[in-house]
Amino acid sequence: MATAKETRHDALGLDPERLLTMYRQMVTARAIDRRMWVLNRQGKAPFVISGQGHEAAQVGAAAALRPGVDWLVPYYRDLAFCIALGMTPLDFMLSVFARKDDPNSSARQMPSHFGLKRARIVTSSSPVATQILHAAGIAYASKVRGLDEVAVTCIGEGGTSKGDWHEGLNFAGVHKLPFICIVQDNDYAISVPHRLQMGVDSVAKRATGYGMFGETVDGGDVLEMYEAMRRAVERARGGEGSTLICAKVARFTSHSSDDDQRRYRPQEELEALLRRDPIERFRAYLAGEGLLGDEEDERIQQEATTDVDAAVKTAEAAEPPDPATILERVFAEHG
Amino acid sequence: MATAKETRHDALGLDPERLLTMYRQMVTARAIDRRMWVLNRQGKAPFVISGQGHEAAQVGAAAALRPGVDWLVPYYRDLAFCIALGMTPLDFMLSVFARKDDPNSSARQMPSHFGLKRARIVTSSSPVATQILHAAGIAYASKVRGLDEVAVTCIGEGGTSKGDWHEGLNFAGVHKLPFICIVQDNDYAISVPHRLQMGVDSVAKRATGYGMFGETVDGGDVLEMYEAMRRAVERARGGEGSTLICAKVARFTSHSSDDDQRRYRPQEELEALLRRDPIERFRAYLAGEGLLGDEEDERIQQEATTDVDAAVKTAEAAEPPDPATILERVFAEHG
Amino acid sequence: MAVKTLIEGVREALDEEMARDERVWVLGEDVGKKGGVFLATEGLYAKYGEARVLDTPLAESCIVGVAIGSAINGLIPVAEIQFADFIHPAFDQIVSEAARMRYRSNGDFTCPIVIRAPWGGGVHGGLYHSQSVEAFYAHVPGLKVVMPATPEDAKGLLKSAIRDPDPVMFFEHKKTYRLIKGEIPESDYLTPIGPAAVRREGSNLSCFAWGLMLHYCLEAAEAVAREGVEVEVVDLRTLRPLDKDSILRSVEKTAKAMVVHEDNLTGGFGAEISAVIAEEGFEYLDGPVVRVCAPDVPAMPFNKPQEDAFLPNPERIADAMRRLARY
Amino acid sequence: MAVKTLIEGVREALDEEMARDERVWVLGEDVGKKGGVFLATEGLYAKYGEARVLDTPLAESCIVGVAIGSAINGLIPVAEIQFADFIHPAFDQIVSEAARMRYRSNGDFTCPIVIRAPWGGGVHGGLYHSQSVEAFYAHVPGLKVVMPATPEDAKGLLKSAIRDPDPVMFFEHKKTYRLIKGEIPESDYLTPIGPAAVRREGSNLSCFAWGLMLHYCLEAAEAVAREGVEVEVVDLRTLRPLDKDSILRSVEKTAKAMVVHEDNLTGGFGAEISAVIAEEGFEYLDGPVVRVCAPDVPAMPFNKPQEDAFLPNPERIADAMRRLARY
Numbered sequence A, B: 001m002a003t004a005k006e007t008r009h010d011a012l013g014l015d016p017e018r019l020l021t022m023y024r025q026m027v028t029a030r031a032i033d034r035r036m037w038v039l040n041r042q043g044k045a046p047f048v049i050s051g052q053g054h055e056a057a058q059v060g061a062a063a064a065l066r067p068g069v070d071w072l073v074p075y076y077r078d079l080a081f082c083i084a085l086g087m088t089p090l091d092f093m094l095s096v097f098a099r100k101d102d103p104n105s106s107a108r109q110m111p112s113h114f115g116l117k118r119a120r121i122v123t124s125s126s127p128v129a130t131q132i133l134h135a136a137g138i139a140y141a142s143k144v145r146g147l148d149e150v151a152v153t154c155i156g157e158g159g160t161s162k163g164d165w166h167e168g169l170n171f172a173g174v175h176k177l178p179f180i181c182i183v184q185d186n187d188y189a190i191s192v193p194h195r196l197q198m199g200v201d202s203v204a205k206r207a208t209g210y211g212m213f214g215e216t217v218d219g220g221d222v223l224e225m226y227e228a229m230r231r232a233v234e235r236a237r238g239g240e241g242s243t244l245i246c247a248k249v250a251r252f253t254s255h256s257s258d259d260d261q262r263r264y265r266p267q268e269e270l271e272a273l274l275r276r277d278p279i280e281r282f283r284a285y286l287a288g289e290g291l292l293g294d295e296e297d298e299r300i301q302q303e304a305t306t307d308v309d310a311a312v313k314t315a316e317a318a319e320p321p322d323p324a325t326i327l328e329r330v331f332a333e334h335g
Numbered sequence C, D: 001m002a003v004k005t006l007i008e009g010v011r012e013a014l015d016e017e018m019a020r021d022e023r024v025w026v027l028g029e030d031v032g033k034k035g036g037v038f039l040a041t042e043g044l045y046a047k048y049g050e051a052r053v054l055d056t057p058l059a060e061s062c063i064v065g066v067a068i069g070s071a072i073n074g075l076i077p078v079a080e081i082q083f084a085d086f087i088h089p090a091f092d093q094i095v096s097e098a099a100r101m102r103y104r105s106n107g108d109f110t111c112p113i114v115i116r117a118p119w120g121g122g123v124h125g126g127l128y129h130s131q132s133v134e135a136f137y138a139h140v141p142g143l144k145v146v147m148p149a150t151p152e153d154a155k156g157l158l159k160s161a162i163r164d165p166d167p168v169m170f171f172e173h174k175k176t177y178r179l180i181k182g183e184i185p186e187s188d189y190l191t192p193i194g195p196a197a198v199r200r201e202g203s204n205l206s207c208f209a210w211g212l213m214l215h216y217c218l219e220a221a222e223a224v225a226r227e228g229v230e231v232e233v234v235d236l237r238t239l240r241p242l243d244k245d246s247i248l249r250s251v252e253k254t255a256k257a258m259v260v261h262e263d264n265l266t267g268g269f270g271a272e273i274s275a276v277i278a279e280e281g282f283e284y285l286d287g288p289v290v291r292v293c294a295p296d297v298p299a300m301p302f303n304k305p306q307e308d309a310f311l312p313n314p315e316r317i318a319d320a321m322r323r324l325a326r327y
């Protein structure tokens, strides 16, 4: 009714079903993420690296994209982003267990080096920031081929210090490409704090210097992220140019299973962040809007756990790669 | 008298003698530069690269520095800058003729790859933008050693597209170093126009993104350049931070003796620029202020020519390097 | 067949491939209106327009990284690095990215790109416009490394490189651009990437080279032939894949081997060729495997006397041939 | 003498040199509070403060370029590259700048810097945390390349590197950090950069190696010794300058040579060693110069079966020793 005040999600054109799908994606990503740490402690996964605390930014961004049409050139924290674009818990667990059928790399790469052709998630490497230029190149091809495909790439705030980040944003800005760079700023690059990484509070302030749009977003608020991302996507498709989004997020875990953040990070700082868990915040919003009751939530959590259990079971039982295939796929000629 | 309106140079604290010295430096640099093109056409200099049109920006900047104390990490157009810091016409001509006593590199490098230890002009290479990081490192050492030495580095607008430029400015911004980057923006990178180089009109707009000061200056106006540079130097010495100066200048010649700008540059554009020759502009200012009469100007021009003639004569007669020394100075052990 | 320069071969290959396949595009510094600093892309801008003949910002990592991305999204880029000396900033994109796309994605993503760069000295380019960089890239699995020495090969190999489904490093010796002339077939031919070519038959020793040095070796072979020393001169043409069979076949025939390159001696690609011969051709050998290369100093100085002292020349090569023949 | 790990040797060298000379400083990613991802700089931040133990932005070219600049203005930087795999973005600063400062300025400017990086595999690091990069740098005139294999050498060579007036690449095999223990003299000693060390005397064949492979070669030598094959195992320790005399002396004695490295075969530094032997030690040779190396695929996969298939191991090395001894 005209009298009822419009909700935030109405204003964004997100219906309850979309919202619950987004919630489910965040919950699933978190369930997978928690589980891989358990597997690591059990000695079943030699290496894990986490996206806990980044889920709202990633799922909010993914919601503004067309899976399989727009491109994601990801980085290693993008588990929730990949799940939202169609990666399954099994796809991921196959890489955690380094199995032959891992669709990311057939276990040639460490877990969280995402790549999924069917979802247009581009194969990623370890060297930070190289992907920015690939996204710029994909966007350039999209433009000259007259396609309306948008190239989205993610990186941490530490990665913005690299030359490739600059060269990629400069190129995108020159040609007003359908290019969006999402910087997931969690205040740390492993142990290096923000103050030693850059002389500015939000890297989005660099956007004007590249001739692109810049936005600083609360990456813990999935709706705010969706809104900023939708604007960016519209500009990209409309030929108005590129966007640099700085999403302020929190890194809940140590950098990776090889790190122990207690060595360099104040406990209070972390606890304060944990009190503002993006998933909790979204749950509270949905509950407040009467879109998510306790049983329903219970069910969603339960389903996620069941899916992850099944994925772990199947992945653990799957075949490792055959050593003989190590020589394959160096060139087209061999395999 | 209190009634007489203050001149621009009074306001800047530049007395007539300083002004004439600066004028002389510009005239000398131009005379050398013109001569090297003649030598090139005579087949006596296989390669030359020019600073014509950049003299006011360079001499104005140099005037704010302490030669032999502050550092210049130059680029290949900085002939006038080097002259102003104490490089002699002979020093330079020895490199043009590739002579053993060339103080820049003993003719190991092409001319205009400046380096002069006594003047704290740091040895430079050909790869564009690598020098930015050296200047940042010099400034970092100056800061931690408690010195008040300022590190100044120059580059063209094309060079700002390189990763090293970004990494250097970011580092300087993080530590608020006594670092000044002067971008000599002449609208072309060889043949590549500004619009294909960056998505912004003045690269100085990137300064805030690095947490430093930014200034866009008419690099054809030696006094305006001096003023901006003096501010930057004061900030640097005062520990207030780094500065990015974009000096709009004009490239009067082809990129180098290997280039022919008529292939890509409209003739009218060039003619328009030539009508605003920075040396002419400074001469007009000095004449207008009654500081430079025709004979005096004539004398200055004459002296410059004489100096250059002498330098060419001596350099041409000088010894080339001994082939046997090619193996020396790879490491400290050998030579 | 018309006699043309090596750079004409390059230009024709680019033009023909761009005309044949609209996915092919050229990017680099000054490749547009200017047509490249060596005019390799002259005329392409006018013919195919800015989108397909793009002047990039001054950033080599950008050039290669954007090329890679454009290939992921359906284009076939030919990236020009203005001088091989300036390819280093792109080292990470080439070695960590281009060379591994296929391997790391188990074949799901590929990287059909060509990276062209003028290399080599003898043009008073000084320390930073004269270098040989082939050894760095010929060491990297996932890359092909092509070094044409004749106009016919420059054209035929570049066309093959552009049609190759994997990344190809294509190095053109800048001094040969106009110095080396030769016939170029009118037909739409391809020269396969891989096989070496015996440029001169000989029975006393085998000499392996590429680029400008191949021509110096041929000169030297002429000189010593007058003294009765018959040198077999092999143009390797591509360093990776390396044509081991041709190398070993030649050594089996002559029993003596020599490698010549203008890159620095230590760790140059000549070492790999020596190593292959010393391991797989040991039985054939009747003398040491000799390397004639540039000294271990950082590239050749600008001044003429030292530039000459740096570069191997036909005389030095001929002396080495005589010594080895006498061994 | 106390038995310590290799990484302790590294840490002690840094600590002692920083205490000795206040111009020495450490920079890199996570070298501060965290003490480095392998804890090589643990404790230095607390002891010497942020200005001398600096966490840099995430930018390798910046790390090296700033180090160079700081050396020009009187400091002695020890730059840490977190993994050798990530040194590539600094390739230009290392090769075009650090290696040439002295040469291009005819001695007026110098570059006394050390660049440390953990390299090598066997730690399920996958394609990008396992690589060998020594061949790229050992090819570059102006650089010294040090590859310690024991705790004593790690400390003694690093101290020499820090006191060296020229740029030194210092590569530490990450798997040896804690795996390899050994005695470290209490005294303030230096190990000279250059000389190789014969780790095991033998008469039947010479085996040259560095890093982790040295230890695998020693294991293999033990195994074949039981069968009467006496292998001389030489730890090269520094690849540049290369100790040719020790290499040739050993081959003169055994008449058979073998090089082992975990870098890819083609164009690896083993090729240079083979080439030196094939040219300067040809008369001594009684058999092919054998190389036991990783296959030519882009680095070792993450999954265990393929990681094991990639790395040479004592068994593979012992087999090669047997074959060569029988030759």
Ligand SMILES: Cc1ncc(C[n+]2csc(CCOP(=O)(O)OP(=O)(O)O)c2C)c(N)n1
Binding pocket: A077, A126, A127, A128, A155, A156, A157, A158, A159, A160, A184, A186, A188, A189, A190, A251, A255, D029, D058, D060, D082, D086, D089
């Ligand atoms: C070129 C390069 N240098 C160093 C590393 C090692 N490394 C991996 S992640 C990381 C920190 C990244 O921090 P940030 O960009 O802020 O992303 P975050 O992990 O915080 O999400 C570092 C230094 C790397 N992978 N690549």
Ligand SMILES: Cc1ncc(C[n+]2csc(CCOP(=O)(O)OP(=O)(O)O)c2C)c(N)n1
Binding pocket: B077, B126, B127, B128, B155, B156, B157, B158, B159, B160, B184, B186, B188, B189, B190, B251, B255, C029, C058, C060, C082, C086, C089
């Ligand atoms: C890394 C690198 N790439 C390419 C070149 C070749 N090159 C020399 S100068 C130049 C153009 C520089 O333009 P800009 O930075 O605007 O300076 P300007 O010459 O206009 O003063 C180019 C491309 C180089 N020297 N280094």
Ligand SMILES: [Mg+2]
Binding pocket: A156, A157, A158, A184, A185, A186, A187, A188, A189, A190
């Ligand atoms: Mg971060």
Ligand SMILES: [Mg+2]
Binding pocket: B156, B157, B158, B184, B185, B186, B187, B188, B189, B190
């Ligand atoms: Mg310019």
